[in-house]
Amino acid sequence: MCLALPARVISIDDGEMAVVALEGIKKRISLALVxxxxxxxxxxxxxxxxxxxxxxxxxxxxxxxxxxxxxLSAEIEEIEGAEA
Amino acid sequence: MKYIDEFRxxxxxxxxxxxxxxxxxxxxxxHLMEFCGGHTHxxxxxxxxxxxxxxxxxxxxxGCPVCVLPVRRLDDAVELAERHGVILCTxxxxxxxxxxxxxxxxxxxxxxxDIRMVYSTQDALKIARDNPxxxxxxxxxxxxxxxxxxxxAIVQAQREGITNFSVFCNHVLTPAAIQHILQSPEVRxxxxxxxxxxxxxxxxxxxxxxxxxxxxxxxxxxxxxxxxFEPLDVMQSTLMLLRQINEQRHEVENEYTRVVxxxxxxxxxxxxxxxxxxRSEFEWRGLGTVPYSxxxxxxxxxxxxxxxxxxxxEKVSREVKSCECPAILRGxxxxxxxxxxxxxxxxxxxxxxxxxxxxxxxxxxxxYGRFRTNADGTAATKEAAE
Ligand code: SF4
Ligand code: SF4
Numbered sequence: 001m002c003l004a005l006p007a008r009v010i011s012i013d014d015g016e017m018a019v020v021a022l023e024g025i026k027k028r029i030s031l032a033l034v035x036x037x038x039x040x041x042x043x044x045x046x047x048x049x050x051x052x053x054x055x056x057x058x059x060x061x062x063x064x065x066x067x068x069x070x071x072l073s074a075e076i077e078e079i080e081g082a083e084a
Numbered sequence: 085m086k087y088i089d090e091f092r093x094x095x096x097x098x099x100x101x102x103x104x105x106x107x108x109x110x111x112x113x114x115h116l117m118e119f120c121g122g123h124t125h126x127x128x129x130x131x132x133x134x135x136x137x138x139x140x141x142x143x144x145x146x147g148c149p150v151c152v153l154p155v156r157r158l159d160d161a162v163e164l165a166e167r168h169g170v171i172l173c174t175x176x177x178x179x180x181x182x183x184x185x186x187x188x189x190x191x192x193x194x195x196x197x198d199i200r201m202v203y204s205t206q207d208a209l210k211i212a213r214d215n216p217x218x219x220x221x222x223x224x225x226x227x228x229x230x231x232x233x234x235x236x237a238i239v240q241a242q243r244e245g246i247t248n249f250s251v252f253c254n255h256v257l258t259p260a261a262i263q264h265i266l267q268s269p270e271v272r273x274x275x276x277x278x279x280x281x282x283x284x285x286x287x288x289x290x291x292x293x294x295x296x297x298x299x300x301x302x303x304x305x306x307x308x309x310x311x312x313f314e315p316l317d318v319m320q321s322t323l324m325l326l327r328q329i330n331e332q333r334h335e336v337e338n339e340y341t342r343v344v345x346x347x348x349x350x351x352x353x354x355x356x357x358x359x360x361x362x363r364s365e366f367e368w369r370g371l372g373t374v375p376y377s378x379x380x381x382x383x384x385x386x387x388x389x390x391x392x393x394x395x396x397x398e399k400v401s402r403e404v405k406s407c408e409c410p411a412i413l414r415g416x417x418x419x420x421x422x423x424x425x426x427x428x429x430x431x432x433x434x435x436x437x438x439x440x441x442x443x444x445x446x447x448x449x450x451x452y453g454r455f456r457t458n459a460d461g462t463a464a465t466k467e468a469a470e
Contacts, residue, residue: 004229004287006087023085030206032236033352042087044290044343047175048204049233052290052349054087058342062312066096066320069103 004046006054009039020045087342091314092130100319101135107326113139116325117415118283119262121148121443122313128452130315140322143279144448146261146370146413149226149254150177150441154367156401157254158183161223164252165189165197168394171215173208174223176201181437184401205237212241212249221390222251229287231255231379232352235359238381238388252390253381256366258288259296260377266304268371270416277415281325283318284310286340293348297336305334312340359385369403369437370413407436412445419446426450 007020007027016032022045031037034050043050108114118124124144127133133142146152162183165172172189179190179201193199198218202208205222212220224234234251241249262282270277284297289310297308307328311321321339328335338344359382366378381389403409407429408422419425419438429435431447438444442451 004290006085008086030204030233030236033232033349033355035351044287046229046287047233048206049236051229051232051287051352052343055342059087059090062317062320062339062342063090063096066100066316069100069320069323 004044004051006042007045009037009041009043009050012037012039018050020050088314091312091316093316096316097130097135097319100316100323104135104140104319104323104326105137107323107330108137108140110330111139113141113278114326114329115141115143115278115280116283116322117143117145117265117279117281118311118318119145119147119258120283120285120288120313121151121441121445122286123147123283123311123318124445124448125443126313126315126318128448131452132315132318135319136322140326143277143415144412144418144445145265145282145415146368147227147258147285148437148441148443149230149256150181151409151413151437151444152256152261152368152370153178153181153225153254153437154369154401155183155403156367156399158189159187159399159401160396161252162187162189162192162197163396163399164221164223164390164394165192165199166195167397168219169198170219170221170394171198171200171211172221172223173200173202173211175203175225177441178223178225180434180440182404182435182440184399186404186435205233209237209240209246209249212246213244216248218248219393220249221394222249223254224251225254227256227258227285227288228291228356231356231360232291232349235352235355238359238385239355241388242385247387250388250390250393251381253360253379255360255379256368257377257379258285258292259300260374261368261371262297263300263304264368264371264374264377265414266300266306268414270414279306279415280329281307281309281334283321283325284308284336286311286313286317286343289338289340289344289348291349291352294336294338294344294346295348301334301336307334308336310336310338310340310344312343358382368413370410404435409436409438409446412438419449422446 007022010019012018030049042054044052208222309321309324360379363378411417434440438446
């Protein structure tokens with residue numbers, strides 16, 4: 001039901017509509033629910049509406065956090081490996 | 085695709101799995117409820133459960149608007165289309181859900197009712213514009229994610245003076261449902277359902293923010309981690325939950341920061357507040373009557389309220405007998421506990437909503453073949469079972 005996908009904004013009409021690239025196709029969606037969206041931004045699209053901008057910075061941060069858990073687990077493995 | 089592929093990396097998944105196994109090596113069990121059907125879907129589709137140590141359990145919650153809609157409301161929608169002769173616009177997910185006597189919208193349509201699948205409320209408005217001599221009703225369902233688009237359509241209809249458009253409103257609220265589950269006898273007294281923490285809704289939270297969960301995290305002392313929908317999001321959030329549980333914290337944390345802000349989407353909230361107000365109670369499939377858990381259209385937009393425009397008849401609505409959806413939605417049973425699962429009830433011939441919606445627990449069990457479990461409750465590998 002709540003399928004929502006990140007899509008890149010290709011163009012913005014004068015009104016509240018925009019065209020986004022979604023899974024390789026162009027789709028017209030409404031920008032009525034968001035503010036300050038520009039061409040090139042990524043937005044989360046749900047039932048034909050942009051719900052939220054996707055933050056590039058935060059995406060990077062989350063990935064970095066995940067790799068950190070990765071680094072940690074590599075160390076754990078090493079320690080456990082050494083003990084075994 | 086950007087923001088998707090990175091969050092499905094196999095390498096990172098393995099690393100996170102090791103970190104989770106390490107964090108979970110305490111000898112205790114962890115029961116994490118994922119509220120959202122989207123998480124259920126991700127857990128099954130990407131085999132996240134298989135990457136978990138055996139003491140980390142996912143408890144599937146009620147988080148799919150299709151699954152929690154009571155049969156009565158679906159019967160009402162069928163009535164709108166059949167008896168009141170309206171053009172009924174609906175999201176595709178609702179089409180195959182069986183109502184009383186297994187009557188679904190798709191069957192009503194086959195019998196001649198004018199029921200149209202729409203992708204967006206904008207499509208429903210267009211149908212109303214194109215058919216000025218017909219009544220057009222939008223069958224609105226969904227959580228906080230899907231409510232703002234309905235609000236936009238109502239405001240727009242008023243602005244444009246579209247008088248043949250109305251909304252049959254079934255929008256429901258997530259925090260109220262989570263609280264209700266925590267207060268249910270199964271969790272509180274019977275102890276048949278254990279919940280140590282929640283994977284919090286993704287897209288719901290992009291609208292309402294992370295603040296609404298603070299109350300029950302505190303009140304019920306259960307940690308909440310708002311989690312994105314990609315498999316790595318689910319794993320990272322699981323790790324965060326385990327840490328909170330091990331450290332006896334019960335905070336609201338946010339893993340899905342790329343989309344969820346503490347305050348949410350204020351513009352969407354303002355629109356929703358303008359158009360809708362709380363219902364004092366609403367029936368949820370599986371959860372029963374939940375106070376202040378749904379929205380209705382405000383008096384100032386009463387002209388667009390289908391419940392006011394059309395007199396809906398009293399009716400006795402019934403689910404398919406022996407469909408266990410209600411217990412499954414509370415986390416009290418698993419799809420495999422249902423006698424009809426996989427025999428009488430399949431995605432091609434669904435008996436209950438949980439088998440229709442791709443986010444429903446029964447559909448996920450069926451589609452991803454995780455329905456064969458060993459006697460001890462652990463998942464059997466597919467090969468071993470076949
Ligand atoms: S956030 Fe999405 S997946 Fe979760 S309940 Fe809402 S609509 Fe369903
Ligand atoms: S398998 Fe079918 S009948 Fe059984 S609970 Fe699920 S949806 Fe209902």
